[in-house]
Amino acid sequence: MIDGRELQSPAAAAAAAAQGARAGTRVQGEPTPYCPVNDVCFQFAVPEAAASSGSGSVYFQLQARSTVRWAGLGIGQQMSGATMFVMYADGKNNVTLSTRKATGHIEPEYSRMSNVELLEGSGIVNGSMVANVRCRGCDKLDLSGVSGWLAAWKRGDAMNDESPSAEIEYHDSHNVFNVNLGRATVSTDANPFLNPQNSTGGTPGSTPGGNSGGNSGGIVETGGSGGPSxxxxxxxxxxxxxxxxxxxxxxxxxxxxxxxxxxxxxxxxxxxxxxxxxxxxxxxxxxxxxxxxxxxxxxxxxxxxxxxxxxxxxxxxxxxxxxxxxxxxxxxxxxxxxxxxxxxxxxxxxxxxxxxxxxxxxxxxxxxxxxxxxxxxxxxxxxxxxxxxxxxxxxxxxxxxxxxxxxxxxxxKAYKAPPVKESDSEGQVQTFAMPKTPASPEETDLAGNLKEYESMAVEIEGQDASAQAGTQAPALPDWLEAEEEEPQSH
The missing domain is CATH 1.20.120.1770 (Four Helix Bundle (Hemerythrin (Met), subunit A))
Structure with missing residues (x-):
């Protein structure tokens, strides 16, 4: 149910699908599921008219095994400001779709959206939760190009709650990816998930179009804007x-x-x-x-x-x-x-x-x-x-x-200085010659000088030099001897 409104049973949905097929409703493209994990899958589709005009309806499907407590799909590449679509069992063989606005990495609060509709074929199908959703005029979406989406899920027992504002526990895991809606076009503006050819293609755990984590035939781009996911x-x-x-x-x-x-x-x-x-x-x-x-x-x-x-x-x-x-x-x-x-x-x-x-x-x-x-x-x-x-x-x-x-x-202690070689000092230290010891004068030189000194004539007062030279010079008393021999006065 969505906003308290009961949905058709799976049997009634199958009958409606058969009636639609007989009426000639034709789906051009066959939506291929994108499964980030084995027990959670998503599918997307856009009518050709909406893709051409850039506005209109967009269809998407949430699928999760009974081992999943709740699963959510959001428009945007971050929790803050994302528009979330959360699916969980209502306890009456149907599902509850809760539209919520996320303000951060906390539990998003319920917000009623009149442009979101839970379509036929939703409910507990083959033991799995299925929610077929149509959103008219969803903002932040490029219907002919690439748009950012995110997903989250929590494993555990079924919630069995009909209230769209029920409290949901913190998710076990999440995923962020891009969807090229221009490659997911269908010919008519009708529920594309009621096509009999897709009745088993979207069951979580199956491998239509690829295994878990498949790129949904090129519709889903997990790389995201040329960079890593x-x-x-x-x-x-x-x-x-x-x-x-x-x-x-x-x-x-x-x-x-x-x-x-x-x-x-x-x-x-x-x-x-x-x-x-x-x-x-x-x-x-x-x-x-x-x-x-x-x-x-x-x-x-x-x-x-x-x-x-x-x-x-x-x-x-x-x-x-x-x-x-x-x-x-x-x-x-x-x-x-x-x-x-x-x-x-x-x-x-x-x-x-x-x-x-x-x-x-x-x-x-x-x-x-x-x-x-x-x-x-x-x-x-x-x-x-x-x-x-x-x-x-x-x-x-x-x-x-x-x-x-x-x-x-x-x-x-283990440090060892490198050995020093004699050649290491070449060009680094300047050598000087030891000064030579001056030569000492010879004894003969001293003797010769003394003789020359003795031969020198000394002029004595009262005698001329010639007389002095011819006679032997009188001996002069030694003044020390004279002083010693002087008689005492007393």
């Missing part, structure tokens, strides 16, 4: 962030005590750090398409963790500088270690919330938990090994230096 971006985001937080950062934390090289540790963590920002950028693009940025726990916690992780390289640098100066850990060292551990744990938890948000099957969730558990066990085992080794050294009376410090010191 939203589902592809979601998968890339999930895989990349899982590698970063579940594998990358923990391995980088183990490299420091296990390998003992801060260079390897810093290089690895920097590489993973850049990968984290790439995954975050993909998340921003996805939020922009679906319109739920910071509107759920996964996006809120993700922004929080990534923003705080931006401080970790700074703390690591400060820790390294402190250690190189003091050769021991300080407050900044333990802050760097435990701050990083806390953010890694929050990142792993947020990854689980992301799996829930994307509606991944349980095997994916189990694999995620298993990998996280294995990495956590390896990290704890290595930490316990390092702790026990330090305790053993203390018991043996050795230095209580922790394991990481010991490896740092070992790396420094």
């Amino acid at each position: 939203t589902q592809t971006l979601i998968s890339a985001h999930g895989i990349l962030m899982t590698i970063v937080f579940v594998v990358g950062f923990p391995i980088g934390a183990m490299l420091s005590p296990f390998v003992g090289s801060w260079v390897i540790h810093a290089s690895w963590q920097t590489f993973i750090f850049l990968g984290m920002w790439a995954g975050f950028a993909l998340g921003i693009v996805i939020c922009g398409r679906l319109g739920f940025f910071f509107q759920n726990t996964h996006t809120q916690l993700g922004v929080f963790v990534v923003s705080l992780m931006g401080l970790q390289p700074i703390l690591g640098f400060l820790h390294h500088m402190y250690y190189m100066k003091h050769r021991s850990r300080g407050v900044i060292s333990y802050l760097h270690i435990w701050y990083g551990r806390a953010l890694i744990i929050l990142g792993v938890i947020n990854g689980g919330l992301g799996l829930q948000l994307a509606g991944n099957p349980q095997p994916f969730v189990n694999a995620y938990i298993a990998v996280a558990a294995i990495v956590a066990a390896a990290y704890l085992a290595l930490s316990a090994f390092a702790f026990c080794r330090v305790k053993k050294r203390v018991r043996n009376g050795q230095s209580g230096t922790d394991f990481v410090q010991e490896l740092y010191l070992k790396e420094l």
Whole structure:
């Protein structure tokens, strides 16, 4: 039912279909289902007149197995502002079509639309929910070109609710795609899903025109405007962030005590750090398409963790500088270690919330938990090994230096300076000759000088030089001797 109006039973719908066929209603194109998953399918059709004029009716069909609690189809490529058509069982062998307006990644509220009609052939058919819908004058649609659509579904027991404003739980999964309505034209403005040729073609799980995820004969374009589909971006985001937080950062934390090289540790963590920002950028693009940025726990916690992780390289640098100066850990060292551990744990938890948000099957969730558990066990085992080794050294009376410090010191001690060759100094050092010791005068020279000095004539007062030269010079008393021989006056 739609807006409280009862629909025909499937038997009556089949009779009406046969009557329409006898009346000569002809459908030019045979709508081919697009199935994003095995148990949910959609079909589209536009009358040729509407495609030519650019306005008129558009037909679409929602199909879901009985294992699906509700299924929805929306006009738009993001939740915010999308027009939603939600189908669920009413408990009376029929379905309820609820038209809703979405304001974000929260439960869309019911909004009555007089231009939307639930057509014949809708109901519980062969154990599946079917809703044939006609929308007259639906905005945001290019009836002759490509338009954006989105879908969501929730698996579970039937809702069995006739109210179009019934509360619907958060979806298990969703999908965003483009539909080229110009390739989905039919000749007449009539319900194209009553064509007997299509009576079994739209059953979810069957493979008319392709398997699950088929492109509906070229009508549905999952690439979306020349770029990757939203589902592809979601998968890339999930895989990349899982590698970063579940594998990358923990391995980088183990490299420091296990390998003992801060260079390897810093290089690895920097590489993973850049990968984290790439995954975050993909998340921003996805939020922009679906319109739920910071509107759920996964996006809120993700922004929080990534923003705080931006401080970790700074703390690591400060820790390294402190250690190189003091050769021991300080407050900044333990802050760097435990701050990083806390953010890694929050990142792993947020990854689980992301799996829930994307509606991944349980095997994916189990694999995620298993990998996280294995990495956590390896990290704890290595930490316990390092702790026990330090305790053993203390018991043996050795230095209580922790394991990481010991490896740092070992790396420094292992450094060897390159050998110096004699040839390395060529052209670098200028050589100087030793000065020569001056020659000392010969003894003969000294003797000759003395003789020359003695032969020199000295003019004495009262004698001329010639007389002085012919006679021997009188001996002069030594003044020291004269002074010693002078008689005492007393």
